[in-house]
Amino acid sequence: MNYRVSERVGAFIIRKNDSSSLYELLLFKHVDYAQVPLQIPGGGVDPGESLEAALHREIYEESGLLNLPIIRKLGALDRCWLDTKNTARRHYFLLEAPPGTRDRWEHIVHGAGADSGLRFAYFWHRPTREFTLTGGCASFLNPFHLPELYEAP
Template sequence: MTKKVLAYITRHHQGTRQLLVYKLPHAPLQECHIPGGPLEFGEREEEALYRTIEDASGLIHLQFIQKLAVFSYYNGSYSNSQEYHTFQVESLEKPLDSWKHVLDGFEDFEDSVEVELFWIPLCQAKTLLQEIPARALDHLFDAEREDA
C-alpha cells in the first residue's frame, strides 16, 4: 500500500472560508487538484505534508489545524491501493488570489509543468475537486460547523 498525504489549505478572505486548489494546463475547471503526494522513504506524514505543499505552491508559512481523515482507495490504474492521510492547514502568508508555480516531476509528466493556483469558496469545492480529494471534504465541513 502506498501512503500519500493531501493538504486542504484554507484561508479566511472577505468573510468566507476558501480552499487553495490548482489546475493543470489545459484542464477544465472541474478538474482541480489540491497539494499532496506520496511519502518518501523514512518520511513522516507531517513532513510529507509540508514538503508537498511547498513543492506544489511555494507556500511555507502555515499553521497546522488538524488531521481530517485516513481512507484507502484502489483503482485498476494503480498497482496497489493508496492510503490517503488528509490534513487541514491554514496559510499564514498573504498570498495572491492566484499565481503560477512550476511543479517538477509531477505525476505522469516527465518534465516540469506550470500550474495555476487559486482560491475557491469552500462551499464550491465538492463540485470542482477530483474524486479523491473530494472524499475528505465532509470532515472539513464538519470541522467548520464545530468552529461556528
C-alpha cells in the same frame, strides 16, 4: 493476496479572505492540461519520511508555500486497484495560510516526482455545498469535516 500500500498526503489549505473574513479553499488547475479536474496539493510519502514532513514537502514543491501550520488531520482513505494489487492510502490534513497570501499565482512544480515541471495555476475558492472535487478528497469537502469553509456570512 499481497497488496502494496503506498502512503500519500493531501492538503486542504484555507485562508481568511481579507475583505469578507470568510475562509476560502486553495485549489489549482493544470495550466497545460485543461481537461484535468481541479485539485488540492498533495503527493507521495518518501521511505522513512513522516506524513507531516511529506505534507510540507509536497505543498512546497507544488505551490511554493512554506511552513503552513497544520490545524488538524481530517482522516485517511484507501483506494485499491484490484488489477495491480496496489493500494494508495491518502492522509488528508487541514492547514491554514496567512491572510496576506496572494490571491492567484502560477507555480512550476519542482522535486523528483512525476509532476516535476508541470505548471499549476492557484486560486482561492469559497465552496458551496454543491461544489465538489474528484477523487477521495471529495469525502472531506463538507461542513462536517471542514466547518470553517461553510460558516454562514
